[in-house]
Amino acid sequence: MSAEILAFLVLATATVAGGVVTLWSRYVVHSAFGLMLSLLGVAGFYVLLGSDFLAVTQVVVYVGGVVVLYLFGVMLTPPDREERSIRRIAVAGIFAVAALVVLLKAVFGMEGRWYGVDPDRGPASGGAVIREVGNAFMDKEAYLLPFEIASVLLLVALVGAVFIARREGGRGS
Amino acid sequence: MSPVPLHWYLAVAFLLFVLGLLVVLSRRNLIYILMGVELILNASSLVFVAFGSYRGAKGLLDGTVIGTFIVVLAAAEATIALAIVLNIFGTFHSVRPEDPNLLKE
Numbered sequence: 001m002s003a004e005i006l007a008f009l010v011l012a013t014a015t016v017a018g019g020v021v022t023l024w025s026r027y028v029v030h031s032a033f034g035l036m037l038s039l040l041g042v043a044g045f046y047v048l049l050g051s052d053f054l055a056v057t058q059v060v061v062y063v064g065g066v067v068v069l070y071l072f073g074v075m076l077t078p079p080d081r082e083e084r085s086i087r088r089i090a091v092a093g094i095f096a097v098a099a100l101v102v103l104l105k106a107v108f109g110m111e112g113r114w115y116g117v118d119p120d121r122g123p124a125s126g127g128a129v130i131r132e133v134g135n136a137f138m139d140k141e142a143y144l145l146p147f148e149i150a151s152v153l154l155l156v157a158l159v160g161a162v163f164i165a166r167r168e169g170g171r172g173s
Numbered sequence: 174m175s176p177v178p179l180h181w182y183l184a185v186a187f188l189l190f191v192l193g194l195l196v197v198l199s200r201r202n203l204i205y206i207l208m209g210v211e212l213i214l215n216a217s218s219l220v221f222v223a224f225g226s227y228r229g230a231k232g233l234l235d236g237t238v239i240g241t242f243i244v245v246l247a248a249a250e251a252t253i254a255l256a257i258v259l260n261i262f263g264t265f266h267s268v269r270p271e272d273p274n275l276l277k278e
Contacts, residue, residue: 008177019192049226051237066251073255092198096191103187122176123226124233157249165256
């Protein structure tokens with residue numbers, strides 16, 4: 001068993017286990033930490049796939065930002081013990097299993113190359129170094145317009161979050 | 174020594190997507206539901222990067238850029254959604270999705 005396959009299996013276990021903890025835990029805090037484990041696993045996958053920049057971004061923004069934000073949300077709302085409703089889980093499970101079967105069938109039923117991708121050639125190595133990513137963001141022919149739209153989106157989210165989370169009336173009302 | 178086939182990455186991403194879908198469908202707390210949305214977004218990002226990486230260096234670049242946009246989108250979404258959830262909690266003293274029902278009356 002090569003080191004790459006071993007790393008893949010470890011990361012896959014961590015990612016899926018984190019998702020399962022998020023799904024099954026009865027405490028919101030445990031769910032948030034399960035989410036964190038899962039996001040770290042995905043960051044590991046990005047490293048395996050050769051995208052170091054995205055892996056670092058994932059750890060900094062998701063694990064350092066979004067999960068901490070969720071933990072704040074957990075702290076500011078009451079601990080809500082969930083009573084599990086079997087009917088609800090069963091209905092959701094039917095949908096989910098159907099979706100999983102359709103997706104897996106679509107992938108594993110495929111033979112040879114598809115959409116120009118050879119599934120057995122292995123991930124690219126050393127493709128997306130930071131210089132190239134930056135050039136792609138600043139290239140008018142590539143991703144300049146989405147990049148500017150994303151920056152406007154972040155500005156809107158910043159102002160919107162301050163506006164929404166602000167107490168009505170100000171002055172301690 | 175054979176590399177990991179693309180199918181394995183896709184299978185993990187699908188599992189992650191389905192787990193997120195289950196969280197969204199079966200939980201009754203808005204914060205859980207937002208966590209499920211994060212799982213789904215991560216699964217989609219993983220599919221983009223995996224496909225891009227198996228296409229070669231140019232594809233990996235595209236996958237990385239799209240993945241970065243998804244991270245930006247998820248950060249903006251989490252901020253706004255949590256602000257709205259906190260506002261709902263301040264108004265209704267509940268974080269259940271069925272409790273804000275003023276328009277029903």
